[in-house]
Amino acid sequence: MPRLKLTALQLLVALVTIVLWHLLTTIPVGGKPLVPPFFFSTPGDVAARVYKWFYEGTIWRHLWITLTEATLAFIIGSAGGVLVGFWFARQPLVADVFDPYVKMANALPRIVLAPIFTLWFGLGILSKVALGVTLVFFIVFFNVYQGVKEVSPTVLANARMLGMSERQLMRHVYWPSALSWMFSSLHTSVGFAVVGAVVGEYLGSAAGLGYLILQAEGTFDIAGVFAGMFVLAVFVIVIDILVTMVERRLLVWRPLAADARP
Amino acid sequence: MSHVATVSTEQPSVSASAVTLADVTVAFRLADRSLFTAVQHASLDIAAGEFVAIVGPTGCGKSTLLNVAAGLIAPAAGTVAIGGHRLDGLNRQAGYLFQSDALFPWKTALDNVAIGLEVGGVSSEEARGRAAQWLARVGLGSFGGRYPHMLSGGQRKRVGLAQVLIRDPQILLMDEPFGPLDAQTRQIMGNLLLDLWSAARKAVIFITHDLEEAIALSDRVVIMSAGPAARIIGDWKVPLPRPRDIAEIKLERGFHELHREIWQSLKAEVIKGYEQTGG
Numbered sequence: 328m329p330r331l332k333l334t335a336l337q338l339l340v341a342l343v344t345i346v347l348w349h350l351l352t353t354i355p356v357g358g359k360p361l362v363p364p365f366f367f368s369t370p371g372d373v374a375a376r377v378y379k380w381f382y383e384g385t386i387w388r389h390l391w392i393t394l395t396e397a398t399l400a401f402i403i404g405s406a407g408g409v410l411v412g413f414w415f416a417r418q419p420l421v422a423d424v425f426d427p428y429v430k431m432a433n434a435l436p437r438i439v440l441a442p443i444f445t446l447w448f449g450l451g452i453l454s455k456v457a458l459g460v461t462l463v464f465f466i467v468f469f470n471v472y473q474g475v476k477e478v479s480p481t482v483l484a485n486a487r488m489l490g491m492s493e494r495q496l497m498r499h500v501y502w503p504s505a506l507s508w509m510f511s512s513l514h515t516s517v518g519f520a521v522v523g524a525v526v527g528e529y530l531g532s533a534a535g536l537g538y539l540i541l542q543a544e545g546t547f548d549i550a551g552v553f554a555g556m557f558v559l560a561v562f563v564i565v566i567d568i569l570v571t572m573v574e575r576r577l578l579v580w581r582p583l584a585a586d587a588r589p
Numbered sequence: 590m591s592h593v594a595t596v597s598t599e600q601p602s603v604s605a606s607a608v609t610l611a612d613v614t615v616a617f618r619l620a621d622r623s624l625f626t627a628v629q630h631a632s633l634d635i636a637a638g639e640f641v642a643i644v645g646p647t648g649c650g651k652s653t654l655l656n657v658a659a660g661l662i663a664p665a666a667g668t669v670a671i672g673g674h675r676l677d678g679l680n681r682q683a684g685y686l687f688q689s690d691a692l693f694p695w696k697t698a699l700d701n702v703a704i705g706l707e708v709g710g711v712s713s714e715e716a717r718g719r720a721a722q723w724l725a726r727v728g729l730g731s732f733g734g735r736y737p738h739m740l741s742g743g744q745r746k747r748v749g750l751a752q753v754l755i756r757d758p759q760i761l762l763m764d765e766p767f768g769p770l771d772a773q774t775r776q777i778m779g780n781l782l783l784d785l786w787s788a789a790r791k792a793v794i795f796i797t798h799d800l801e802e803a804i805a806l807s808d809r810v811v812i813m814s815a816g817p818a819a820r821i822i823g824d825w826k827v828p829l830p831r832p833r834d835i836a837e838i839k840l841e842r843g844f845h846e847l848h849r850e851i852w853q854s855l856k857a858e859v860i861k862g863y864e865q866t867g868g
Binding site for chain 2: 479481482484485486487488489490491492495499500503504507579580581582
């Protein structure tokens with residue numbers, strides 16, 4: 328489908344949704360609107376709120392805090408995941424010993440850790456970073472582990488026949504393979520970094536998008552809740568676009584998925 | 590072992606053995622702990638600069654024998670000697686061209702070729718310079734920046750060939766390297782291989798199931814029986830003149846006679862092989 332037509336259709340969905348929302352919450356049918364604006368707000372109110380936040384500049388601080396938390400969570404979680412993934416993949420004994428514990432830790436709903444992290448790291452950004460790290464770490468860890476394990480045996484045999492030492496194998500074979508798996512999960516891990524930050528803020532904080540939404544909820548300020556969700560959604564999309572750009576640059580050597588299918 | 594000193598003056602290189610397999614048996618432990626014998630009592634002597642093709646039915650253990658020569662598999666019995674020295678571990682003097690894709694998918698064609706030198710300690714700059722020359726030699730001069738997935742099957746084989754040959758190995762091990770290619774491309778690749786080989790003669794072990802390809806390329810054709818416990822059952826000299834053109838040599842009478850002669854002995858084994866594998 329042509330790009331222009333696709334964009335037009337995508338915009339149409341947004342337009343229909345907003346118009347319906349507007350009509351249902353503002354046009355009175357038999358005295359009052361079909362959908363109570365107290366619980367659902369109106370597009371106009373939400374837009375006014377978003378405008379106010381940006382006009383007055385209060386939103387930037389919250390955005391910055393959430394971005395910082397998500398970025399730190401991503402960097403620390405990825406680094407940990409890469410290191411441990413590599414270590415486990417190259418040392419099968421270690422992997423076997425820790426296997427049940429890794430599974431237990433991963434099965435744990437991270438949200439129950441949030442209060443503990445708050446106790447340990449306080450109400451500042453550190454507790455949110457810690458929550459994000461627990462989410463990002465496992466995604467990256469599993470992918471890197473898989474990436475190192477699933478290097479094509481032919482490529483490996485070829486590398487050996489070319490005379491590669493253990494260190495050269497690491498650099499030229501295992502490392503690129505692991506990285507490619509890590510990058511293929513980039514969207515998921517970046518998304519989870521943001522989720523960790525926002526959920527952490529929501530459960531107890533003094534700033535950030537999650538805090539903003541929680542505050543609005545506490546005062547039945549539905550327009551504020553929706554405005555917060557809208558800003559969060561746009562924030563995530565912008566990050567996702569950036570990730571796609573990074574991915575295109577880093578994974579040029581990989582065939583597009585469409586190429587693989589006849 | 591006494592060596593008869595009747596070395597032909599035309600082929601002075603055929604004096605020392607490049608690869609010697611002496612009474613090699615290869616066995617694998619299967620998942621149910623039973624022992625599977627792939628190759629039994631195989632003895633083969635390949636002279637320096639000699640091009641030997643090993644032909645056999647599908648699944649007869651040809652590749653196994655090649656992996657033994659490469660040092661990727663240790664034989665259960667018998668010995669492998671490279672240039673007169675017993676092989677222990679990987680065969681450092683051999684270049685190996687694999688049947689399936691063995692290029693590093695995350696490296697460009699140029700880097701894939703250059704890595705063959707870089708692992709040996711050659712500086713990146715020099716390696717890339719020489720890699721560019723090698724790419725040109727295999728006809729891919731302008732494809733250096735492409736990644737393997739952007740190349741056709743034949744082009745990938747060319748890169749693979751350059752990757753192996755840039756290290757100038759004395760022994761070239763090839764495991765049905767042109768198997769996945771179409772007939773036309775195989776012929777072109779065969780001629781390219783002969784060109785490169787005649788420029789710098791290496792001992793070649795070329796595995797194939799295609800008897801025509803084997804005769805057209807090699808100095809000697811070795812026939813293996815159907816597996817399991819495959820043995821070497823025939824060894825023919827190919828007296829056809831060089832330089833050869835793969836397409837043209839197949840039209841010559843000598844080619845046909847030899848083909849018929851070898852096929853007579855191979856036929857029974859091929860049928861046996863199919864019966865065993867259910868193919």
